[in-house]
Amino acid sequence: MRLIFLFFILPMILFASNITHFKYDGAINPASDAFVKKAITQAKKDNSSLIIFELNTPGGLLSSTRDIVSQILNSPIPVAVYISPKGARAASAGTYILYASHIAAMSQGTHVGAATPVQMGMMPTKKDQTSAMEKKVLNDATAYIESLAKLRQRDIQWAKMSVSQGDSIEANRALELGVIDFIADGKVALLQKLDGFEVQLDDTTITLNTKDANIQTVEEGFKIQLLSYLSNPNIAYILMLIAIYGIFFELMNPGSIFPGVTGLISGALALYAFNILPFDYAGLLLILIGIALMVSEVFIVGFGVLGFGGIIAFVFGSLILFDEKTLGVDISLSLIIAFALVSVAIFIYLLKIIINQRDQKPQTGIEEMIGAVATVTKKDKNGYKVSIHSEIWNALSKKEVQVGEEVIVEAIDGLTLQIKPKKE
Numbered sequence: 001m002r003l004i005f006l007f008f009i010l011p012m013i014l015f016a017s018n019i020t021h022f023k024y025d026g027a028i029n030p031a032s033d034a035f036v037k038k039a040i041t042q043a044k045k046d047n048s049s050l051i052i053f054e055l056n057t058p059g060g061l062l063s064s065t066r067d068i069v070s071q072i073l074n075s076p077i078p079v080a081v082y083i084s085p086k087g088a089r090a091a092s093a094g095t096y097i098l099y100a101s102h103i104a105a106m107s108q109g110t111h112v113g114a115a116t117p118v119q120m121g122m123m124p125t126k127k128d129q130t131s132a133m134e135k136k137v138l139n140d141a142t143a144y145i146e147s148l149a150k151l152r153q154r155d156i157q158w159a160k161m162s163v164s165q166g167d168s169i170e171a172n173r174a175l176e177l178g179v180i181d182f183i184a185d186g187k188v189a190l191l192q193k194l195d196g197f198e199v200q201l202d203d204t205t206i207t208l209n210t211k212d213a214n215i216q217t218v219e220e221g222f223k224i225q226l227l228s229y230l231s232n233p234n235i236a237y238i239l240m241l242i243a244i245y246g247i248f249f250e251l252m253n254p255g256s257i258f259p260g261v262t263g264l265i266s267g268a269l270a271l272y273a274f275n276i277l278p279f280d281y282a283g284l285l286l287i288l289i290g291i292a293l294m295v296s297e298v299f300i301v302g303f304g305v306l307g308f309g310g311i312i313a314f315v316f317g318s319l320i321l322f323d324e325k326t327l328g329v330d331i332s333l334s335l336i337i338a339f340a341l342v343s344v345a346i347f348i349y350l351l352k353i354i355i356n357q358r359d360q361k362p363q364t365g366i367e368e369m370i371g372a373v374a375t376v377t378k379k380d381k382n383g384y385k386v387s388i389h390s391e392i393w394n395a396l397s398k399k400e401v402q403v404g405e406e407v408i409v410e411a412i413d414g415l416t417l418q419i420k421p422k423k424e
Contacts, residue, residue: 017213039051059091080105239266245263394416
C-alpha cells in the first residue's frame with residue numbers, strides 16, 4: 001500500500017497543476033476591477049497554471065473595463081474567460097473582457113455583444129459637436145476592440161460590428177465566427193476541453209494540463225463586497241436620501257442625535273459612492289430641488305403646488321441620476337416610487353403637525369394667561385391680589401369678587417390683570 005502511495009498517488013499530488021477560479025456576476029465597476037486584481041495576485045501566490053474567470057455581466061464602466069483588460073493582457077498566467085451559467089451574458093464591457101482573454105469560452109444559452117460605448121454628460125450645445133464627440137468615442141472603442149481581436153487572433157469584423165452597430169450573437173454563432181474557442185456546459189466540461197489546449201502567452205506556447213488539477217476558488221471578501229455594494233446605483237441612491245433626511249430631521253429636532261449621526265455616516269458613504277460612479281448633475285440637482293420644494297410646502301403652505309412640483313422634480317431627478325447604458329444597472333423604478341411615496345407621507349405628516357401647532361392656544365408667555373383661571377388671595381383699596389401659575393399678580397375687576405374666589409383673566413395691562421368672576 002505504501003509503495004502504491006509513493007509511486008502513484010504522491011507524484012499525482014506533487015505534480016498536479018493548480019487552477020485559480022473566481023466568479024463575478026454583476027455590472028463592471030471598481031469592485032469587479034479589484035476582484036480581478038485580487039484573483040490574479042492569488043494565482044501568482046498559488047503558482048497556478050491557469051485562471052478561470054467565470055463571468056456574467058450586463059456591462060458597466062469603461063474605466064473599470066480598461067483596467068480589467070489591462071490586467072488580463074499583462075497577466076503572467078493564462079486567463080480563460082468563461083461566460084456562464086446558461087442565460088448569462090457578456091454584454092457591452094463583457095465583450096472587451098472576453099476578447100482580451102487568452103482563452104474564450106461560453107456556455108450554451110449565453111450571448112455576447114452590444115459593445116457600443118456610452119458616455120454620460122455628453123451634452124454639447126451644437127448638433128455637429130455632439131456628432132463629433134460620439135464619433136470620436138466610437139472610433140476609439142472600435143480601434144480598441146480591433147487591437148484586442150488582432151492580439152488574440154479572433155474575428156475582427158464582428159468585433160467592429162458589435163461596437164459600431166451594437167450587434168449581439170449567441171454562443172454557437174460566436175464559435176462559428178471564431179469569437180470564442182469552444183462551448184462548454186459546466187466547469188467539468190470546461191476543464192475537459194481545456195486539457196491539452198495550447199495557449200499563446202507572449203512568445204511562449206503553453207500546453208494546459210487540467211486533468212486532476214487542484215482548483216482554488218477565490219472569494220470576493222469583505223472589502224470587495226463593500227465596494228461592490230457602494231458601486232451599486234440603488235445603494236448609492238438610498239444612502240444619499242438617508243443622508244438628506246437624517247440631517248433634515250436632526251435640524252428639525254436638535255439634540256435627537258440618532259438622525260444626525262445616521263445622516264452623516266450615510267452622507268460620507270454616499271459621497272464615496274458618487275465619487276466612483278458617474279452620475280448626472282442635473283438629476284442630483286432635480287432631487288435636491290424636489291426635496292426643497294416639499295420642505296417649502298410644509299413651512300409656506302402653498303396649497304399643494306410646491307409639494308406637487310417637488311414630487312415631480314424628485315421623481316424625474318431620480319430617473320436620470322444614473323444611466324443604465326453606462327453603468328450596466330439602473331436605479332429600480334419601484335425604489336424610486338417607494339421613496340417618493342415615503343417623502344410625501346413624511347411631509348404631509350410634518351404639515352399636519354405644524355398646522356395643529358398653529359391652531360393650538362399658546363402654552364407659555366403672557367398670551368397663555370388670557371382666559372386662564374386665577375384665585376383671589378387679597379382684597380384692598382387699590383384692587384386685588386390674585387394667584388396664577390404660582391405667581392402673585394395685581395388685578396382689577398369691574399365686578400366685585402371675594403377672597404378665595406376663582407376668576408378669569410380677561411386682559412393684561414402692564415403688570416395688572418383685568419379679571420372677572422368665573423361664575424356669572
